[in-house]
Amino acid sequence: MDKLPNRFAPYDDRTQPAFKVEGYKETITRVPMQGFYKRPATLTEVTGPLNLARKLDADLSDLSRAKGGGRDGKDGARAMGQLIFVTGRLLDEDGSPVRNSIIEVWHANSAGRYIHKMDAGSPFPEDPNFFGSGRCLTDHEGRYQYISIKPGAYPVPNHPQRWWRPPHIHLSIFGSGFMSRLVTQMFFPGDPLNAQDRILNSVPDPKGRERMISRPIPMMELPRADVVGFAHDIVVRGSRATPMGI
Amino acid sequence: MGKFVPTPSCTVGPFFPAHYFGPNDNDLTVTSNAAGASSKRAQGTKIYIAGTIYEADRVPRWNSIVEFWQADASGHFAHPNDPESSKADPDFMGWGRRASEDDGYYDFITVKPGGYKDPLTGLVRAPHINVSIMGSGLMRRLVTTFFFPDEPANAGDPVFNAIPDAKVRERIILKPAKFPRAPADALCYRLDIVLQGEDETPFFLD
Ligand SMILES: [Fe+3]
Numbered sequence: 117m118d119k120l121p122n123r124f125a126p127y128d129d130r131t132q133p134a135f136k137v138e139g140y141k142e143t144i145t146r147v148p149m150q151g152f153y154k155r156p157a158t159l160t161e162v163t164g165p166l167n168l169a170r171k172l173d174a175d176l177s178d179l180s181r182a183k184g185g186g187r188d189g190k191d192g193a194r195a196m197g198q199l200i201f202v203t204g205r206l207l208d209e210d211g212s213p214v215r216n217s218i219i220e221v222w223h224a225n226s227a228g229r230y231i232h233k234m235d236a237g238s239p240f241p242e243d244p245n246f247f248g249s250g251r252c253l254t255d256h257e258g259r260y261q262y263i264s265i266k267p268g269a270y271p272v273p274n275h276p277q278r279w280w281r282p283p284h285i286h287l288s289i290f291g292s293g294f295m296s297r298l299v300t301q302m303f304f305p306g307d308p309l310n311a312q313d314r315i316l317n318s319v320p321d322p323k324g325r326e327r328m329i330s331r332p333i334p335m336m337e338l339p340r341a342d343v344v345g346f347a348h349d350i351v352v353r354g355s356r357a358t359p360m361g362i
Numbered sequence: 363m364g365k366f367v368p369t370p371s372c373t374v375g376p377f378f379p380a381h382y383f384g385p386n387d388n389d390l391t392v393t394s395n396a397a398g399a400s401s402k403r404a405q406g407t408k409i410y411i412a413g414t415i416y417e418a419d420r421v422p423r424w425n426s427i428v429e430f431w432q433a434d435a436s437g438h439f440a441h442p443n444d445p446e447s448s449k450a451d452p453d454f455m456g457w458g459r460r461a462s463e464d465d466g467y468y469d470f471i472t473v474k475p476g477g478y479k480d481p482l483t484g485l486v487r488a489p490h491i492n493v494s495i496m497g498s499g500l501m502r503r504l505v506t507t508f509f510f511p512d513e514p515a516n517a518g519d520p521v522f523n524a525i526p527d528a529k530v531r532e533r534i535i536l537k538p539a540k541f542p543r544a545p546a547d548a549l550c551y552r553l554d555i556v557l558q559g560e561d562e563t564p565f566f567l568d
Contacts, residue, residue, distance in 0.1 A: 122443050122482065126567055132370050133501040142499025145418040146557050152567040155507075155524040158480040160492050163441035164431060165457035170393050171384060211366050222379050230377040234425065249379040286375060293443070294431045294492055295568075299503065301372040318501060319370045327369050351366045 121208050121354025122162045124295040131324040137314050139277030157295065162354075164293035166216070169253065174218050176250035179264035195246035197226025197265030201343035202330065205258040206289065208296065209355040213258025219350075220288035221262055222249035228268030237273065263343065269309055282309030282316070291352035298352050303329045305346075327351070376498040378427055378461065388460035390430065390472035393453055404454035406435025406473030410544040411508070411536060411551050414466040415495070418558040422466025426497040428555075430458045430470055432490070437476030445481050468555075471545060477515050488515035488522060495555065504565045508553055509535050525564050533563055 135147045168174075180199055181192035206214040224230050229240040231248040246265065254260045267283045282303060289298045303310055310316055310329065319325045333345030384395030391404045417423045433439055433456065440450040454473065462468045475489045491508040507521050516522050516535075525531045536551035544550045556563050 120442055127368065127371075127502075131367050133372060135501055137501065140499070143501065144499075145421070146423065146497065146499035148504065148562055148565050149558055150562050150564070152565055153524050155521040155566045156483055156485070158483055158485065158487055158520070159439060159444055159478065160431065160433065160487065160490065160507075162443045162482065163439040165455055166441060167455060168457065170455065171387065171395050171457075172382075207366055209366050209368065220382065222377070222382075224377075232377040232380065234376040247381075249382060286372075286377075288374070288378075293441070294494075297429075297494060297503065298369065298371060299374045299496055300369050315372060315501075324367070324370050327367070328372070350369045353368045 119356055120292045121210070121296065121356055123355050124157055124161065124353055127353070130321040131319065131327075133315070133318040134320070137318045139279065139314050140272070161295050162293050164290065164296070166292065168218050168290060172218055172220075172251060174251045174253045177252040177262040179221065179247065179250040179262060181245070193245045195225065195265045196243050197246075197268075199263065199343045200266050201261065201263050201333075201338060201340070201345045202285070202302070202348060203259065203261035203333075203345070204330075204348040204350060206254045206260060206291070207258055207349060207351050208292070209351065209353060212356070213254070213256070214291055214296070214352060215254055215256055215258060217254045217292065218251055218290050219254065219260050220249070220251050221264070221285060223264070223267040223285040224248070224270055226265050226268050228270035238270070240268070240270065266304070266344070279312055279314055280309050282307045282313050287350070289350060289352060292354060296352040296354045298350070300350070301328060302348050305329055305332055371502045373498060373501050374427055374496040376425060378425075378496075380461070383459065383461065388458045388470045390432070390455065390458045390470065393455050402453045404434065404473050405451050408471065408545065408548040409474050409551060410469065410471055410541060410548040411491075411553065412467065412469035412539075412541050412544070413552050413554040415462045415468060415555045416466060416557065416559070420556075420559065423497070423557065424462050424464045424466055426462040426468070426495055428460050428462065428468050429494040429496075430472065431492040431494075432456050432472065433475040433478060435473045435476055437478035437489075469541070469543065471548060474510070474549070483520065485520045486515055486518055488513050488519040490519070490521070495557070502568060504557070505568050506534055506555075506563055506565050510551075511535050511538065521566070524566070530564050533561065
């Protein structure tokens with residue numbers, strides 16, 4: 117087995133979102149007020165589940181098909197919307213591939229609606245052929261890929277300061293240990309709504325924001341002719357230097 | 363520091379798919395969600411941990427995503443960073459996940475983790491469970507650690523003692539309790555998680 121990251125420095129606040137986001141009222145009542153305690157990193161922080169596919173079905177990499185990204189087989193009806201192909205590499209802070217790691221992918225349908233009871237009041241239509249979520253596994257190079265339909269924008273519900281969420285894809289990543297757990301969102305290049313999204317723009321460093329925006333893949337580099345391609349590398353925390361406290 | 367910068371974290375939002383949860387995701391004593399899967403269970407003392415998640419003003423918080431990560435009953439991890447990983451229980455994954463219910467209730471079935479002498483620091487870790495909380499309004503996850511009552515090793519645990527105030531430390535010690543939903547053969551503990559307030563749960567820098 118490869119040597120895995122056992123050093124984790126605290127996140128650099130400039131490259132990560134602020135805890136409190138103006139106009140996003142849930143950040144006011146759910147964020148702790150009393151500060152965070154520093155602790156040393158021990159084995160429990162530098163280990164994590166590596167065999168999650170025993171419990172979580174990781175073979176759901178076509179979200180564009182009816183009922184659950186391939187759950188009903190290859191002949192499931194196609195969801196409405198622009199077919200997209202998303203690929204990239206999962207790396208640690210040394211640039212080494214994070215292998216065999218589950219990536220969970222979920223997003224709104226092409227009209228901007230989620231399959232979730234929290235979205236029951238959405239003004240947008242459901243798509244009976246869009247299940248809204250899938251999972252894939254990174255390979256030996258740390259590469260992942262999935263097919264889906266491009267999500268629509270949707271307005272943030274019930275907020276005093278309303279704004280449109282630009283099209284985005286939610287990602288939940290396990291990495292190689294407890295400290296590399298990452299939940300993030302991927303955005304689309306050039307979308308005019310990106311500039312006004314309070315969530316994307318809560319990251320102070322412009323380079324940090326760029327790390328959440330995918331790049332277009334030229335059509336001739338795509339494995340098939342019916343998809344619009346987006347490349348998105350993801351870096352999770354962890355490096356392999358001498359172990360140190362966090 | 364490595365040469366690559368971690369991708370920014372982002373809120374899990376309110377729409378984390380309900381169908382991501384398998385029936386055994388919050389039962390760490392089994393390693394599969396498949397019906398009729400092997401009935402082999404993790405070794406150790408079966409325990410049930412439950413409580414309520416609150417946001418500010420003691421308002422119960424539903425739809426929070428809670429994850430557990432812990433050592434097996436003998437204090438080993440099935441992970442190459444553990445020099446004794448070959449001794450880890452093959453029927454224990456150490457990971458579980460759960461969304462809090464409408465009234466803020468969450469619960470897990472697991473085994474009591476063992477303590478261990480930490481190979482990175484040489485320090486002795488008391489039995490503990492690492493807990494992550496994600497949800498709408500949390501741009502980054504929150505992390506804390508649960509400890510067990512009447513555990514002499516707590517006094518020397520470096521993470522427990524990273525919290526200087528004994529009153530605050532008390533808030534992450536599991537409390538013996540009874541729950542109607544608990545399995546009959548499990549030892550039961552309660553721990554409420556207060557995201558914000560006077561009696562806020564202590565969270566660690568992530
Ligand atoms: Fe969303």
